[in-house]
Amino acid sequence: xxxxxxxxxxxxxxxxxxxxxxxxxxxxxxxxxxxxxxxxxxxxxxxxxxxxxxxxxxxxxxxxxxxxxxxxxxxxxxxxxxxxxxxxxxxxxxxxxxxxxxxxxxxxxxxxxxxxxxxxxxxxxxxxxxxxxxxxxxxxxxxxxxxxxxxxxxxxxxxxxxxxxxxxxxxxxxxxxxxxxxxxxxxxxxxxxxxxxxxxxxxxxxxxxxxxxxxx
Numbered sequence: 001x002x003x004x005x006x007x008x009x010x011x012x013x014x015x016x017x018x019x020x021x022x023x024x025x026x027x028x029x030x031x032x033x034x035x036x037x038x039x040x041x042x043x044x045x046x047x048x049x050x051x052x053x054x055x056x057x058x059x060x061x062x063x064x065x066x067x068x069x070x071x072x073x074x075x076x077x078x079x080x081x082x083x084x085x086x087x088x089x090x091x092x093x094x095x096x097x098x099x100x101x102x103x104x105x106x107x108x109x110x111x112x113x114x115x116x117x118x119x120x121x122x123x124x125x126x127x128x129x130x131x132x133x134x135x136x137x138x139x140x141x142x143x144x145x146x147x148x149x150x151x152x153x154x155x156x157x158x159x160x161x162x163x164x165x166x167x168x169x170x171x172x173x174x175x176x177x178x179x180x181x182x183x184x185x186x187x188x189x190x191x192x193x194x195x196x197x198x199x200x201x202x203x204x205x206x207x208x209x210x211x212x213x214x215x216x
Contacts, residue, residue, distance in 0.1 A: 001175045002052075004183035006163065008035045008042055012186040013049055024052035026105070026127075026163065026183040028083070029059055047077035055105045055125070057083035058093075066093035074102050081105045081124060086114050091121040098122030105161065112146040119151065119158035125181065130174075131164030140164070141173050148177050168192045 002023035005016055008031040016022050025046055032039045047054050056076065058069040066089060070082040082097055083105040084090040094104040098121070105125040106118035110133060118126045128147060130140025147160055159180035165171060168191050174182050184192075 001179065002181040004161070004181055005189065006031070006183040006185050008032045008046070009186065010042065010045055013046060016189055017049055021189070022050060022052065024054060025050050026055040028057045043076050047079055050079065052079060053081045054079050055081045055083045057107065061085070061087070061089065063089040063092050066090065067096060070097045070102055083107050086118060091117060094118065094121040094123050107163070112143065112150055115147040116150055119156040123158050125159050125161040127161045127163040129164035130162060130170060131166040134166065144174055144177050144179055148179065
């Protein structure tokens with residue numbers, strides 16, 4: 001399973017990329033706003049750091065604006081994936097951009113029907129938001145199961161990019177289902193690295209080594 005980082009924070013991107021953990025990046029206007037600075041420079045730097053796919057999101061809600069933005073975003077690099085919303089105009093833009101060789105990530109997906117339509121429009125990625133479904137009392141992970149079954153039934157090439165990850169168990173559950181990608185906030189990826197028994201074991205190893213050295 002591929003791991004993308006869901007952020008526009010360059011420090012976090014470099015940190016995890018240096019560990020060899022990142023297969024790509026997803027961003028959105030909210031994440032860009034959170035980091036501040038010049039978004040153009042941030043997007044340019046991200047596409048330089050990351051060799052894998054980088055999803056950059058349009059802000060237009062109209063077809064013509066999405067096409068214009070999508071072409072402009074693609075100029076940041078050949079690894080740029082244009083992210084469009086799951087709307088009629090978004091799917092129309094997905095179809096056009098995909099036909100022009102510009103890969104698309106359809107975002108804000110909350111139902112199997114939406115995922116199916118995004119795949120039929122030619123999306124490279126479909127991004128179901130499981131955490132937001134959990135927040136309103138629905139089972140986000142069951143959505144991933146449904147999408148995976150539908151895509152397998154019809155051999156869609158569209159990849160399931162699980163978004164709105166809240167905790168490490170979401171990652172485990174998505175991996176068991178067979179989702180292609182998860183995109184994580186830095187805090188969740190940090191938690192995946194940690195386990196109290198690892199810390200205890202390392203502490204014991206070092207303590208024993210000090211005792212051994214003292215006896216030499």
